[in-house]
Amino acid sequence: MAFALLSGNIRYFSPTDLVDSMNLSAGWENIMREGTKIAREAKNERVLADSLIKIFKPLEPSLSVKYDQTILTSAPSLVVKDLVVGRQHRGLELYSGTNRPFRSYRTNRRSLGADMYLNYFTLMSIKVPEGKEGKPFTLKFSFKTEKNRNIKSFVKADLRQSFNLNPSDSIFIIQDSLPKDAQVFAIKFGITDDIGHLTVNSTNEIKIDGQAFSIEELTDLQTSNYKNDLVLRIMENDPKLFLEENKIGDTLNMKLSKHIEASFPLAVYADEQTTYPVSTHSYTSYPYKRNNGLSYFDLKQQEDLDVRLANVMSIWTAFHIAYVYHPFDEEQDLALLRNTLKDVLDGKTLEDYDFALNKMMHAYQDAHIFYHNESFRKEREFTAPITLIYLNDGFYIKRIHDDSLKNKLQIGDKLHEIEGKSIKEIWKKQQFYATGSEANIINRAGVFGLFSGPENSIVNFKVIDYKSKKIQEIQTIRNYKHQRYALYTALLDRQDNRMLNDSTYYFNLSENPLTDTLLNFINDPTKHIIFDVRGYLTLDSEQKGLIRKLITDTVVQNNMSSLQILSPKTKWFTEGPQVTIPENQHPKAKFYFLIAEATQSAPETFLDIIKYWKIGTLIGKHTAGANGEINIMNLPGNITPTFSGVMVKNSDGSTHHLNGISPDIEVDYTLDDVIHQRDPYILKALEIIASGKGIVPHRSK
CATH class of the missing domain: 2.60.120 (Jelly Rolls)
Incomplete structure (x- = not known):
């Protein structure tokens, strides 16, 4: 715990040249592994304090460490220079991942x-x-x-x-x-x-x-x-991310354990070449960034207990600093780190380690967390040739993809057991393999996760026959891959674009690129267009600016906020407007949008405009409530977690996180819909069209 707190704070808030240089070539990941090993070997807190000094004093020469009332090391005399160097973060730049809008810069210095x-x-x-x-x-x-x-x-x-x-x-x-x-x-x-x-x-x-x-x-x-x-x-100094900056005298003080306290300056003096005081080591001579010989993405890295613990600490630190929907107070936050480290130390297998990380991700309650562990990709990428659907009281058979099973079970049968365990018992663990809202967890961990396993492995399960209520035993093999994993939830047999009647056009916006037919219909006031957005948006629809074709006046959204960070406790949100300009002001068709719990991220920005500027009628269920840019980490052993790095609210000021965009008309599936393969979302849209009670597109506010 002490090592986690000190390493994370120095990594992201010390402004020295040597700390910054460790961002290159996985330097910090190697320091984390070596430092974890040293911390674990410390026999007591006094020995640990000396170990922390050996690791971090070269990186941060002004580090001060105190054991009880004894000062073990302190900052040398101040060297006054013309420049003052500090750290600024917009979100958090995680150098091992793809970060897009996130930046971690130094004032008056080049990162x-x-x-x-x-x-x-x-x-x-x-x-x-x-x-x-x-x-x-x-x-x-x-x-x-x-x-x-x-x-x-x-x-x-x-x-x-x-x-x-x-x-x-x-x-x-x-x-x-x-x-x-x-x-x-x-x-x-x-x-x-x-x-x-x-x-x-x-x-x-x-x-x-x-x-x-x-x-x-x-x-x-x-x-x-x-x-x-x-x-x-x-080679030019980084541009400042924002006006506020750390000044000489600003210090980060840390209580690392019962006996150990530490501090270091958040701003230091520098000239054009060097930060002061100068470290006793260089990037090449610093001893604690040794590589263990394995490739950064080598799965064998995960066999090293120090790598496992270091990965936990790296994830926790990034979330602790920059996760915009942090659900914990300080005590709960430290408890999560402590419990996860304990789970990893107590675990005996790679599966135990992976489950500990999944539990940690689950605790953060963010549907923008996409945790991937390459060691288990092949273990989980196939499923029984069955698609499930969740209704109010459990999981039901929605699709059967193997004809040989159709004489053994039927659409509408309820899943009862898998491998001799009840679904209720399985769910106690299975739920931790997803995060976010309850609906998102059910969708990802349940609908698309309950049957997952290695390719061609045998799976035994029981269902309750929806007609006779008798229990049927089934055996099959996992030889099927869901093409729209965790995204598309419709009951349709067909996802192709088509006319549903003389004036109504169905367009699957989660599957298909924009067509000339659609573009012509958009500017035809006699037409009704049903857009299916029960998944993601196609890249084509974003690149060609579909939303610009649907609106008639400029829309300004102030619903996204970036986190600006100077220290673990000095951070604030700033809003940045998103402006969408209409392509034309022609009269429009009437629009209807089918939405569901699997609808998240970019589609939610799109639907926010539709909802709050009354461009069309939303039909279905609340969306996932997972929007804003995601921050991506790559960790040793080929592990990749992501999390929300930009905060989003709905344009009416309501909470977006976990709530999403609410429908104008709520619709859900019934068992009868599943059995008869009816899609109530489309039926409700056609009913609204026939009644003439849909939202008529009008000029935006």
Whole structure:
């Protein structure tokens, strides 16, 4: 627990250069593993305190640690410099994952992870003249700039040259060696989005081993070996994410255990090259980032108990800092970490470890948590050739995908047992394999999870015959894959677009790209269009801006808030408007949208406009209540959890998380619908159309 608290806070809030450099090459994950091992081996808190100092004092030279009233280490004398460096987070940038809107920057300083977001293009690509492989070359560049620039050249992560360029300079010269084993050699250039005025051009001559060659004659447009290319990067300080920042004197104080307290500064002095005080180690000499020899994504990593514990701590820390729907107070939060670490320590198998992580994810109550453990993908990707549906009192057979089973069970039969255990007994554990609202858990862990297992494995189960009420025993094999896993919940046999009557068009927005027929009908006031959104939106509908075609006035949503973070206790939300401009103001068809508990994320943003600007009628059940950008982590052993990193409210101010978008007209399935394969959502839409009581699209507010 003490190691988890200190490691997480230093990782994300210490502004030193060495802490920042550990974001490269899985440095922090390796520190977490090595540090966990050291912490576990500590015989008592006093020994642990010394261990924490050994691990973290090089990373954060100003770290102060106290055992009871004894100060074990403290910050050296203050070195005053011109710059003040601190950390700012918008959400939380998890360097191992894909984060899109999330950023973790340093004020007045460059974060090494910034290279991930440079835009790279090829300055030149040439064929290496025969016999010149590995030879030294000289290349002159002309450039113009309106401010001082620092450009560094790299091959892989190896720094080759550094150029401090002023507006008065007009050239710089690269001197290096061609790769020894490449027939093609390229020079690439990485720039930031807000580069300003800058032009860079190479001359048409390159000298190789003292001999001049024409670049134009050597030019080769084929892709070169990126590993050996020379990459130029503009090395500029990170732009500030927001105005507020940590100042000299701001300190993070931590009670790590009964006897151990620690603190470190949230802002330090720096010059253009270094943060102060200077660490006793460099990135290459720091001893606690040793790799254990296994690939980051090697599943064998999960066999290491220290990796297992470190992964728990990494997940907890990220959620503790940046999860926007955190359901716990401080005491409950620490209890979750303690209990999960205990579950992992007590566990004996890989399955025990995976279940401990699933329980942890479940506790956070977020339908945007998609926890994936590659070790169990093949164990869970197949199911019995049956699709279930949940009604009020249990799980029922909705589809039978194997003809040989159709003389043994029937649609509408109720699931009673699996492998000799009642569904009620199984559910005590199974529910932890999903998170979010109760409906989302039932859908993911139940409808799409109860029958899951290894491919071609045998599964025995019992059902209650809906006619005779007798119990039937069934055996089958898991040889079926759900194509719309955990998303599509309709009862339809057909998901194709089609006319339902002379004026009503059904369009499956979760399955199909936009068509000319649909686009023509949208601007036809005589038509009714039923959009099926009981899953996700197709990428095509987002790229082509379907919502812009449905509205007639500009819509401004202020329903998403980003979390801005300066320390674990200093954070706040800021809203950012989302503006949607109509494509035209033509009269529209009448629109009806079928929604369900599986509808989540981007469709909920879409439906928020439909609902609160009265663009059409919503029919079905509450959506999942899981919207906003997700933050993604990749962890050693090929484990990937995600969580909501942006807070969303509905445009009428009501709570979105776990509640979602409410329908205008609520509809649910009955057992009779299932038995007779009727879709009550479409039937209700047709009934509303016939009555003329649907919402008529009108100009937006």
